[in-house]
Amino acid sequence: MAIVTTVMTVNCGSSSLKLRLVDESDTVLDSEDIAVHKGQIDRERLSRFTERLGRVDAVAHRIVHGGDRFTGSVLVDRDVRSELMELIPLAPAHQPMALAAIDIVADQLPGLPVVACFDTAFHSRMPDAARDYALPRQWRDRFGIRKYGFHGLSHEYASTRAVGLLADKDIRIVVCHLGAGASLAAVRHGHSLDTTMGFTPLEGLVMSTRSGRVDPSILLWLQQHAGIGVEELADTLQYHSGLLGMAGNPNIGELRGRADRDARRAVDVYLHELCAAIAAMTAALGGLDALVFTGGVGENESFVRTHVATALGYLGVTVDEPHNVGAEPDTDISTPDAAVRTLVIAAREDVPMARDARMLLGGS
Known part of the structure; x- marks a missing residue:
């Protein structure tokens, strides 16, 4: 071969x-x-x-x-x-x-x-x-x-890159893959200990067009009392919910630039769910040493990182705001004395994909 x-x-x-x-x-x-x-x-x-x-x-x-x-x-x-x-x-x-x-x-x-x-x-x-x-x-x-969990290729790369940047193999990492789809993973020693997506990629965080977690009784109620069929439910949850469903736009950066009530509420819900889920991931790790942002939103929307750092300051997350605003991957945006290192890392699913292909096919 x-x-x-x-x-x-x-x-x-x-x-x-x-x-x-x-x-x-x-x-x-x-x-x-x-x-x-x-x-x-x-x-x-x-x-x-x-x-x-x-x-x-x-x-x-x-x-x-x-x-x-x-x-x-x-x-x-x-x-x-x-x-x-x-x-x-x-x-x-x-x-x-x-x-x-x-x-x-x-x-x-x-x-x-x-x-x-x-x-x-x-x-x-x-x-x-x-x-x-x-x-x-x-x-x-x-x-x-x-x-089952998803975004595994991104979580694998970002957590491995974080270990390399911080030169510490024993760190407890929460990776925030934030894009059109979004999920978190609690990672230690190269293993996923918990994640926010579930049986399908619909569970977990608020996303661009996906609902994320909802009370399952809502869906039963809509079927039984509102006459909404399975196909309409599935289509709405996948393609017409999340930020788009709440405020008519799937882009959180554009929603933040609007002053209307729907846009403010959508951004607030997105950030609330994100912060709550990050805190939950730390429980699976028994603490937090590194918080990683990756994906289109994670890499480019500094206000999301600022909000998370402020909300999770009690965990030891603090960012240097001038560095955060101008951050380009791959970089550490933490303050020098922060107990938790906050990193912005470029999404590179292509790296583990190419590596696995070479291993399977007898390459380098």
Whole structure:
């Protein structure tokens, strides 16, 4: 088998398709971000990207949901693809687009080995206390109902990078992946001990268009008393809730610039849920040594970081505000005497994806 060094990574998110060509030193040789609208991939732009590439040894695709079956990256064959299709109901906003991307890129770059890298894999060894729901055992065993967790590739990279920046392998880390989708992870010694997303990527924090956690009785009530069907509920929770549902705009930076009541309330709810969830993650760790912000919002919206630091000052989180406002990843924005280090780290899911492809295929 030929040595694999240069890997094309295909990262299907809920709002964008991120393409990277990465070499063995994690250097990005080429890149393009393509906006995604309602799960539709712009085939022409994707084709232009693949046509201009030089050497490519393998393709690695980010797959959001691996279920119980996939706890590590795998080579994609017909059987694997069929199993991934069965998981579509658990990640309807992501899984179909990722499968479409696998097919499109395979047509454009035929003959290359294809690797699936799973967001759920990083969380697959969470303690039972963190992963189990208080539901009947029959349901949990029969249907595989448990907390799977997501954004694992981002949480893995950001926590590893934090350990490197702070030169301490024993730190207790909460990673805040804040983008169109958002989740937290409590990480120590390279392992996820808890996370905010659950059985699907819908649970947890308030997101751009997703509701995050809600009382399940609300959904039952809407079905029983308001006559709202399952399809409408699913569509609304995924695509018309969160910041968009509360204030008509999915962008928290733009909402902060508005003075109307709906915008203020949406931002307040977003920040309240975020701070409460970070505090909960520290309980899984028994304390906090490093708080990491990554993702589009985490890296670019300094007011979010300021609010979190103020709210969680009692945990020892304090940031240097001038440094925070002008922060560019990867950097430590803490005050010199802060008990908790606060870091801004660029999201690099492509790094663990390319690494896993090389390991599977016998590369460096």
